[in-house]
Amino acid sequence: MTKRKKTLWVLPIILVFCFLGQQLAYGAQENINELLEGFPPNTVLKEGPVVRVKKQTPPRKKVALTFDDGPDPKYTPQLLEILQKEQVVATFFVVGERVGHYPDVVRRINREGHLIANHSFTHTDFEHLTNEEIVKLELDPASKAVEKLTGYYPLIMRPPYGSLRTDSVNFLRGEGWHIVRWSLDTFDWDRTRNKPERIINRILELHHPNAIVLMHCNNKTTVEVLPQVIKTLRDLGYDFVTVTDLN
Numbered sequence: 001m002t003k004r005k006k007t008l009w010v011l012p013i014i015l016v017f018c019f020l021g022q023q024l025a026y027g028a029q030e031n032i033n034e035l036l037e038g039f040p041p042n043t044v045l046k047e048g049p050v051v052r053v054k055k056q057t058p059p060r061k062k063v064a065l066t067f068d069d070g071p072d073p074k075y076t077p078q079l080l081e082i083l084q085k086e087q088v089v090a091t092f093f094v095v096g097e098r099v100g101h102y103p104d105v106v107r108r109i110n111r112e113g114h115l116i117a118n119h120s121f122t123h124t125d126f127e128h129l130t131n132e133e134i135v136k137l138e139l140d141p142a143s144k145a146v147e148k149l150t151g152y153y154p155l156i157m158r159p160p161y162g163s164l165r166t167d168s169v170n171f172l173r174g175e176g177w178h179i180v181r182w183s184l185d186t187f188d189w190d191r192t193r194n195k196p197e198r199i200i201n202r203i204l205e206l207h208h209p210n211a212i213v214l215m216h217c218n219n220k221t222t223v224e225v226l227p228q229v230i231k232t233l234r235d236l237g238y239d240f241v242t243v244t245d246l247n
Helices: 003-038 075-086 096-101 103-111 131-150 166-174 196-206 220-235
Strands: 061-070 091-094 115-118 211-216 238-240
Touching: 061 075, 061 220, 075 103, 075 220, 091 096, 091 103, 096 103, 096 131, 103 115, 103 131, 115 131, 131 166, 196 220, 211 220, 220 238
Parallel strands: 061 091, 061 211, 061 238, 091 115
Antiparallel strands: none
């Protein structure tokens, strides 16, 4: 076979392989595109188009601000102003006797979306009461006082001073009460430890996901420090919820 004839014979074969190569490359490109659409990668593949993947943000942590011993006619409205401005919800553990004295404040707490819970009727130490007395003399009257103003009968309670015998815990749970104490005490109630900078340092040191923060709604210090408490916890990555919305 002459060199010219050999060249003529080989050329069509080369063209066929080139064509097949283009088809294979095209087919591979199509397959890559399908994979990219179905499973977007975090890195850019060398073949195919550049795919930008939206970065997943981790879920934010939750924290519940709680305020005891209200309502107070002077300081509770100031706290509500701050909470409204910052768009923060909180839980108010109210004392039944004070509910009857300041009904407008209670209605406002409810109207602005906060949770109202039971902190007894007279703020007495439950250690000194029988289980039946705890319900009859303290919890039921306080919840009825709230219900009269809001239509809502709280079954969430916090014992005064956090004081509750083990047998009382079991009894109240059996009666349908939900007992909520706290996991982070700001000591806003203690004049020897309630300087704003000390409260903030306590928050920075003891914060944790699903924390229940104890504060009070009847003193000036809490009003002064609350904006910084909110800012500090937000900067730490927390969203504010009521105690019923904790994980």
